[in-house]
Amino acid sequence: MDISGAVVVVTGGASGIGRAMARRFAADGARSVVVADIDGAGAAAVAAEIGGRGEHLDVTSEDDMVTMIDRIEAEVGPIELWCGNAGIGTGSGIDLDNDGWNAAWNVNVLANVIAARKLVPLWTERGSGHLLITASAAGLLTNLGDAPYTVTKHGAVALAEWIAITHGAQGVGVSCLCPQGVRTPMTESDGDLAIEVVKAMGMIEPEEVAEAVAVGLAADDFLILPHPEVARYEQRRAGDRARWLTGMRKLQESLPAW
Numbered sequence: 724m725d726i727s728g729a730v731v732v733v734t735g736g737a738s739g740i741g742r743a744m745a746r747r748f749a750a751d752g753a754r755s756v757v758v759a760d761i762d763g764a765g766a767a768a769v770a771a772e773i774g775g776r777g778e779h780l781d782v783t784s785e786d787d788m789v790t791m792i793d794r795i796e797a798e799v800g801p802i803e804l805w806c807g808n809a810g811i812g813t814g815s816g817i818d819l820d821n822d823g824w825n826a827a828w829n830v831n832v833l834a835n836v837i838a839a840r841k842l843v844p845l846w847t848e849r850g851s852g853h854l855l856i857t858a859s860a861a862g863l864l865t866n867l868g869d870a871p872y873t874v875t876k877h878g879a880v881a882l883a884e885w886i887a888i889t890h891g892a893q894g895v896g897v898s899c900l901c902p903q904g905v906r907t908p909m910t911e912s913d914g915d916l917a918i919e920v921v922k923a924m925g926m927i928e929p930e931e932v933a934e935a936v937a938v939g940l941a942a943d944d945f946l947i948l949p950h951p952e953v954a955r956y957e958q959r960r961a962g963d964r965a966r967w968l969t970g971m972r973k974l975q976e977s978l979p980a981w
């Protein structure tokens with residue numbers, strides 16, 4: 724897809740990867756970049772910096788998301804790229820209570836369902852539109868130390884695949900962004916297994932993710948891998964699941980128990 728002249732929305736755009744993507748889209752000539760985040764002040768600050776539009780949005784509220792989309796379409800123009808990028812980790816195993824699991828599900832998966840339910844019919848009618856879901860390498864592999872993150876990011880990848888298969892022929896483009904470690908507020912804490920393991924695998928900057936996104940969108944790539952080695956890891960996992968599980972177990976045992 725061509726960013727130049729497009730109306731773009733980035734959820735979770737106040738910080739980290741979302742902020743870097745919003746800045747990059749503005750630099751690449753998007754007509755309008757809408758920065759939507761539960762941190763309304765942060766969204767407004769990024770929007771002010773790039774000449775975009777800031778929106779306070781909790782992506783788990785269907786009413787708020789639908790109202791925002793209607794408002795943007797009426798006041799700015801048809802949305803051509805929606806980046807469902809807001810996401811949360813938990814740092815927990817299966818012991819996390821249902822409220823914690825539901826929170827991860829609502830932000831990491833259901834928010835993208837809500838956006839797609841509203842936008843895909845508009846896009847199929849227009850014959851074009853693009854959805855980018857920020858999943859994670861955890862959605863293709865696993866994230867040691869965070870069960871809800873792993874499970875919901877696998878769900879995000881599955882959702883992106885399903886929409887691409889079901890609506891791809893109707894003009895709906897889909898990209899699934901699956902980075903490994905990226906230096907953002909999400910990964911800045913110390914002493915948490917889920918984060919320490921990501922740091923140990925090698926961190927990149929949000930701007931490098933935005934670069935991979937720009938290249939991937941221009942090529943209409945489905946899978947966008949800012950860490951290219953993730954493709955090899957995924958092939959190893961698919962090629963011999965038992966061996967991959969043994970390797971992951973060994974990796975976990977080799978790490979300090981935080």
Ligand SMILES: NC(=O)c1ccc[n+]([C@@H]2O[C@H](COP(=O)([O-])OP(=O)(O)OC[C@H]3O[C@@H](n4cnc5c(N)ncnc54)[C@H](O)[C@@H]3O)[C@@H](O)[C@H]2O)c1
Nearest residue numbers: 735738739740761781782808809810859904905907908909
């Ligand atoms: N940092 C990494 O290593 C890494 C790796 C792979 C994938 N990701 C994914 O990238 C995305 C962005 O994460 P990041 O690393 O930039 O983290 P971040 O914490 O810097 O940014 C996440 C943003 O999402 C917003 N947000 C959270 N809940 C929200 C809600 N209910 N409604 C609206 N906005 C909400 C936060 O306010 C924040 O601005 C997430 O989906 C994350 O899972 C991150």
